[in-house]
Amino acid sequence: MTVDVQYYVLLSMAVFCIGLFGVLTRRNALLFLMSVELMLNAANINLIAFAFYHGNLTGQLFALFTMALAAAEVAVGLGIILVLYRNFRDVDVTVPTTMRW
Amino acid sequence: MAATATGPFGFAPAIAVFPLVAFVITLLFGKHLPKKGALPGIIATGGSLVVSLVMAAAVAGGDAHHTELYEWTAGAAASETGAETIAFTFGILIDPLSALMLVIVSLVALLVHVFSLGYMNAEGETGLRRYYAELGLFTFSMLAFVFADNLLMAFMFFELVGLCSYLLIGFWFRTESAPSAAKKAFLVTRFGDYFFLIGVVAIAATFGTVGFAGEGSFVTAAETAIEDGATLFGFDAQTWVTITGLLVLGGVLGKSAQFPFHTWLPDAMEGPTTVSALIHAATMVAAGVYLVARMFGYYALSPTALSIIAFVGGFTALFAATMAVVKDDVKQVLAYSTISQYGYMMLGLGVGGYVAGVFHLMNHAFFKALLFLGAGAVIILMHHEQDMWKMGGLKDKAPVVYYTFLAGALALAGIVPFSGFWSKDEVLFDALAVGLSEPVILAAYAMGLVAVFFTGFYTFRMVFLTFHGEPRSDTAEDPHPVGWAVKVPLLALGTLAAVAGLVNMAPIAKLAGVDITFLEFWLDGEYGYVEGLTYHHYHETVAEMAFEESYIGSETTTMLLSAGLSLGLALAGAFTAHTLYNVPDPDRHTTKLGGAYSVLKSNYYQDEYQVWLAEGFTLPLARAADRFDQTVIDGVVNGTSQISLFGSDWVKRIQTGIVTNYAALLVGGFIALLLVLGYLGGWFA
Numbered sequence: 001m002t003v004d005v006q007y008y009v010l011l012s013m014a015v016f017c018i019g020l021f022g023v024l025t026r027r028n029a030l031l032f033l034m035s036v037e038l039m040l041n042a043a044n045i046n047l048i049a050f051a052f053y054h055g056n057l058t059g060q061l062f063a064l065f066t067m068a069l070a071a072a073e074v075a076v077g078l079g080i081i082l083v084l085y086r087n088f089r090d091v092d093v094t095v096p097t098t099m100r101w
Numbered sequence: 102m103a104a105t106a107t108g109p110f111g112f113a114p115a116i117a118v119f120p121l122v123a124f125v126i127t128l129l130f131g132k133h134l135p136k137k138g139a140l141p142g143i144i145a146t147g148g149s150l151v152v153s154l155v156m157a158a159a160v161a162g163g164d165a166h167h168t169e170l171y172e173w174t175a176g177a178a179a180s181e182t183g184a185e186t187i188a189f190t191f192g193i194l195i196d197p198l199s200a201l202m203l204v205i206v207s208l209v210a211l212l213v214h215v216f217s218l219g220y221m222n223a224e225g226e227t228g229l230r231r232y233y234a235e236l237g238l239f240t241f242s243m244l245a246f247v248f249a250d251n252l253l254m255a256f257m258f259f260e261l262v263g264l265c266s267y268l269l270i271g272f273w274f275r276t277e278s279a280p281s282a283a284k285k286a287f288l289v290t291r292f293g294d295y296f297f298l299i300g301v302v303a304i305a306a307t308f309g310t311v312g313f314a315g316e317g318s319f320v321t322a323a324e325t326a327i328e329d330g331a332t333l334f335g336f337d338a339q340t341w342v343t344i345t346g347l348l349v350l351g352g353v354l355g356k357s358a359q360f361p362f363h364t365w366l367p368d369a370m371e372g373p374t375t376v377s378a379l380i381h382a383a384t385m386v387a388a389g390v391y392l393v394a395r396m397f398g399y400y401a402l403s404p405t406a407l408s409i410i411a412f413v414g415g416f417t418a419l420f421a422a423t424m425a426v427v428k429d430d431v432k433q434v435l436a437y438s439t440i441s442q443y444g445y446m447m448l449g450l451g452v453g454g455y456v457a458g459v460f461h462l463m464n465h466a467f468f469k470a471l472l473f474l475g476a477g478a479v480i481i482l483m484h485h486e487q488d489m490w491k492m493g494g495l496k497d498k499a500p501v502v503y504y505t506f507l508a509g510a511l512a513l514a515g516i517v518p519f520s521g522f523w524s525k526d527e528v529l530f531d532a533l534a535v536g537l538s539e540p541v542i543l544a545a546y547a548m549g550l551v552a553v554f555f556t557g558f559y560t561f562r563m564v565f566l567t568f569h570g571e572p573r574s575d576t577a578e579d580p581h582p583v584g585w586a587v588k589v590p591l592l593a594l595g596t597l598a599a600v601a602g603l604v605n606m607a608p609i610a611k612l613a614g615v616d617i618t619f620l621e622f623w624l625d626g627e628y629g630y631v632e633g634l635t636y637h638h639y640h641e642t643v644a645e646m647a648f649e650e651s652y653i654g655s656e657t658t659t660m661l662l663s664a665g666l667s668l669g670l671a672l673a674g675a676f677t678a679h680t681l682y683n684v685p686d687p688d689r690h691t692t693k694l695g696g697a698y699s700v701l702k703s704n705y706y707q708d709e710y711q712v713w714l715a716e717g718f719t720l721p722l723a724r725a726a727d728r729f730d731q732t733v734i735d736g737v738v739n740g741t742s743q744i745s746l747f748g749s750d751w752v753k754r755i756q757t758g759i760v761t762n763y764a765a766l767l768v769g770g771f772i773a774l775l776l777v778l779g780y781l782g783g784w785f786a
Binding site: 097100 | 753756757758759760761764765768
């Protein structure tokens, strides 16, 4: 038995909204990063679900790319968080606001 | 016929190149050369004279020359008459007119160089290297202008001539008056040249060519356009020819010091007298009239332009002659006489008397160079005193100067058989013949005729005050001697001033029925000629397009009447001067003129009104424009930047530096976009 594609979309939407909620409400940079991961994976779910629905592997291939991209992004993000901590003794994203204008 | 660049014509560029080389040599090495650089100039102008004479001989041998030397740029043209391409070139046109003018210019330049040895070197002037270098450049510019085969090249060298006269008028730049006179000359002529430039552009844009001669000339194109009844830039073809011709005429009036642009010429007397001789006789001022003669075929197409030329000429002739009557400075008298004489040339050309105008240009070059060099000699004699009231009695002390000066004066006054008589008479005869059916020309003729009396008067007033009577100062008692470098040019020019008129004795030719009007044959293509640039052709065009000639009785009676009138008036003027001033101790009779004296002495307040025009009109206008620029234009520009500055000052506040806010904005923006797209896409309908 197969699951209909709209359930995947609903799942993906739920995961994306959880990630978005995290980004909008959390102050901890690590949680920020995790929320972004959630949003990315929500997109992945969509890609794979529609690839399955259309019987076409392109979406799955792109999901792999997205994972690689997410890994790179986490590396950069963690680097930023480390520097943040070194400068401010904190990982609260509301603290460093001086580099705006 | 137009020949190819073979034979002697291959050397034509050398005419202009010689003085250019002299300019470079004098500029670089003048300090170390003997005579401070006079020698390269003398050798170069001598070389130019020889080559010019060879050219004239070749033209006399039935040849003419028209060739392109260098092409600057060429391209497609969006011309009104449908010419497809346009090319801007340097070229050489040697026809009877330019060959004649080349000889005149190089001869006068040579004599001025020689005279400078006596006038500048012997007087121990400083800056001689600069002086001779500038003379060389001046001669080069004028010679290149003379043989130019197209309007653009003519314009460029026209400007160069203006620059050189600026430099030379301001030669004594440490005095206060010379730089100001130089600036005035530069600005006034530049004002005219501005119109000339627009005229060049207009002619190029209309006809797609700027050539003077041949099938591809703008003259031919204009003729065709008028014949076809074409419409050019929304005007009837003939009207458009008039407009462009008058624009070019702006430059002519400026350079040839015609009313109302004549004010610079009397001030130009601040330069060395040798320079005045060169400017007045052969280069700067002659350039204007020469340009009219050069493109005469174009003006011949437009009776309006011709009438304006004739009227301005006749008016200037009288206007300047009256001012010359009250001047006390010998050079000032000559300056106003130059303006007046160029008025005659314009009058001659304006009535279609191409031969008469060119004839007077030639004679004037000789006698005015003579008179100026003579005045220079007088100034040497008088230890740089120029006031005629401090002279007197120089006749016996310097006979060579006196007799040559007298020859020039007789020629200027137009006393038979000196050169000026023949040409001035021909100008006036042509004007009368046309004037009998054209009232405007008749008015111009009348002014020219009255000016003859004044010319005779001021010329002999000058001669009598300078050379006759008792010496009126210590320097006049014991004048400084003059050397051979002064006397040789005076003698050469004195001879020419006396006999040059013999080349075209039209009245005698008519009376005796002999063919002795050699200059007319010369310009009429009896020898070498370029198609379309002959007197014959011009005469036909003028007769067809513009004026009819009519006579009182027969042509011969009209000619005799005109000659008799002008000679009688000239003699009357000379005789008046004789009774008033040829006495041992003359009075200042001119002061008895009362109010008229002060008006004449102030040059009809021409300078005042031009200064008022500059200070009372142009300056406030410029100030208003400046204020408009500072407030409105700059205000708009600054206002725009102020708005964006203030705006961004507000907008930047949404950048809080907190990542969460950015994310919220992103999401909010996305949702807003979604809603807008949804609304436009009809979701909520």
